[in-house]
Amino acid sequence: MSAALTVQGLTKTYKNGKKALSGVDLSVPEGSFFALLGPNGAGKSSLINILADTVKPSSGQVSFLGHDLFSERRWCKQRLGVVPQEIAFDPFFAPRDILKIMSGMFGVKPDMVWIDELLERLELSEHANKNARQLSGGMRRRLLVAQALVHKPKVVILDEPTAGVDVELRKRLWGFMRELNANGTTILLTTHYLEEAEELCDHVAIINQGKLLTSQSMKGLLNTVGSSALVLEYAEDIADESLSKLEAFSPRIDANKIFLCLKKDTSGQNNFNAAYQAAIQVLGEAQSVSVQNEDLEDVFLRLTNEHKS
Amino acid sequence: MNWYGCWTLYSRESRRFLNVKMQTIVAPALTAVMYLIVFRYAMGERQVPDLDVPYFNFLIPGLVMMAMMQNAFANTSSSIMVGKLMNMQIFLMMAPLTAFEVTLAFLGAAVTRAFIVAIVLLLVLVPFTDMHIEHLWMILFYGVCGSIIMGGMGMIGGMWSKTFDDMALLNNFIIMPLTFLSGVFYSVKQLPESWQAVNHFNPFFYLIDGFRHGFLNVGDTDPSQAIAIVSMATLATIFACWKLWQTGWRLKD
Structure with a gap:
């Protein structure tokens, strides 16, 4: 299996001196459903934010679908969707407009059929034309998921997408992710619900204090390390x-x-x-x-x- | 170039102010009308010394240009500030838009807002005067450059500010003094000579004077010198925005 993502020697030291990543090597197979686990402050979000281009790396290399992430950002960004951990929304627009704008910024003419499907699947149809300020926390998080998927990326990264989402909704969200994965989308997620990760993911990596502890198939981990x-x-x-x-x-x-x-x-x-x-x-x-x-x-x-x- | 992405961002930035027309278009028009009423009765039929034009005619282009500059600044700075506070700027960073495309879209929207405000203001104010357009190219040149410079300063100010307090500081201690001391309300020829010299270091002075020249065919500056200074300042502003956004200045750790 070829790799969707290969990270080599990635380090990150923030301006305040905090060392978040100290040389992470990681390979995410194409088409996998990959769990990136680690305790709070392990460096998961730093890693994801570097991939998303919201944080600058200190050193290291990343290959994304065979292209160099840092020198071919545009090509890579068009094929990558990221759900950030912190809630963010545009207070000037309604979900349907936000999705149209997001799609446009990725250079993709809004596909209204897909946008409506996303709204439907993420249970936002009823709220599609309300201002984003009127949405609840859980709805805003689902909107983030929709925003990450609107340009039909090949690789989707979800940084704790289910924090604050109730059990029922979480199950349906995972069901949707499974479908995407079955259709060939590589999915990388972080979560604190380890039972869910065990059930959903076929690969797992554990990082702690900015270092990779292990990375292998879920079965392999449970059979050999477990x-x-x-x-x-x-x-x-x-x-x-x-x-x-x-x-x-x-x-x-x-x-x-x-x-x-x-x-x-x-x-x-x-x-x-x-x-x-x-x-x-x-x-x-x-x-x-x-x-x-x-x-x-x-x-x-x-x-x-x-x-x- | 991701033209479609750039266009989308431009229309987002434009729709943002069109959605709140009362604040962004009607309010500046009302402010300008009030200035005008006050000065109309305070100054009467007086002429501007040395320039030989009615004070009232002298005032209108300055007020219009001032409103254009303030609105261009507000459009970019508020967008970036709100983006920072709502954590929304991450969507811009994650999108496949280069720093140049982002700069182009932001400045384009700032110019659009400035021109909409200018047209509304002129439609409201001109019927009270016998003023007409003398040099359309000058009006367009200074209008576009002035809004780019101020839109760019708004972008840089937005990136620099960590809080709304920082933004207020910038507005009250840099932007307001530069605008008020740029010759909107007076001709520099009315000032003592030392102050006239100081005024020549204020970039806004050239913008307002040049813009007014387009309507009145008289001005305080040497036109070719003013065009050179304004062109340089415009290019420098675009370049600064582009490079600062590219490095993620005060946006990306």
Whole structure:
């Protein structure tokens, strides 16, 4: 599969000295539904804003559908749609006009059939001729999605498109994105709803503190990096000091529970016994013991915790 | 060139002021009429010294040009300011429009607004006088250049300002003094000589004087010198807007 997007050594240091990206390498396969995950402040939005041309990169290279993003901006922009994280709207116009203007600015004569379809699919038809100031927060966010799609881009980037959107609407929005993806559009999204990302996306990358931790297919991540966890539950909350003694098992504490990562050795046996013995030695007998398979959320939390500086 | 994109942005910037005609066209016309009534009765039938024209006729072109300049400035500066505050300028940055296309569209809309205001003002004011057009080319030249210069300054001011306070500062301490001291209300020949010299460093002075020359066939400046200065200032303004937008000055971190 060829790449829709290849990022190499991208760095960004803001004028105030904040380092947002410290050398990110990332490849997004063409036609994929790609999740870019990371905790708040990991650098996701900086990366996206550089791609969208609203922030200048400090160094690095980006290839977009085989073209150099920085030297062939016009070509790339015509094929890229970005939904920014922060709500923005033109207070002078109504959604239908905003979409016509957006299409025009991309050099595309407004396709009214497509605009009406977008309004319909994003449930804005009723509000199409109201001034954008009268729209609710959720409607404004959907309008942003429509604006990003109006010129029929090949690659769509959504930076937390579902923040503040209710469950029902979120499902329908994802359904629409799935359809676009099935028709060949590459979709890159960031979200804090990890369950949704696991269900929707076929590829995933996790970044933390401006660095890429992992990037692979969703299945691959869950099968190779994802493992099972030993969960021991105690009567009282567990003190953080015990973490250092159990470092070998990438421990994570959640109040009175401790999660220890079970890794498979070459013969396929996992280290259940070793982990269990170590935990009992450090923390004493547990109230209950169980083994869980990690889902995306567990993998995400473990990876981002392991790399805390 | 993304001509269609540039045209769309131009029409967006024009529709923005056409949607609020009361504020952008009717209000400036009313202000000008009030100035005129006040000066009509304050000055009576007096003539402008040394120029030999009725003060009333002298005043009208200056007022029209002043309104054109203020409206051109307001159109670009308010658009960029609102864009910044509403986080809306990201749509301009994400669109495949070059800095030159953006500059062209913004300045084009500023000139359009200035000319609509000028035509409305002239239609309202001219019936009260016996004034007529002497040199149409001068009126057009100075009108277009003046609105480009002020539209460009509005763009730069909008990019520079972080808040509406910054914008007010710019308006009250730079734009207003330069406009009022540019000879809208007086002929520089009425000033002491030292002040006359100072006036020659005010770019607005050449614009107003040249524009008025187109109606009255008299002026305070040497026409060829004025044309050279105004042309240079216009090109420099366009160039500055283009380059500043290209680097994302105070817009992009």
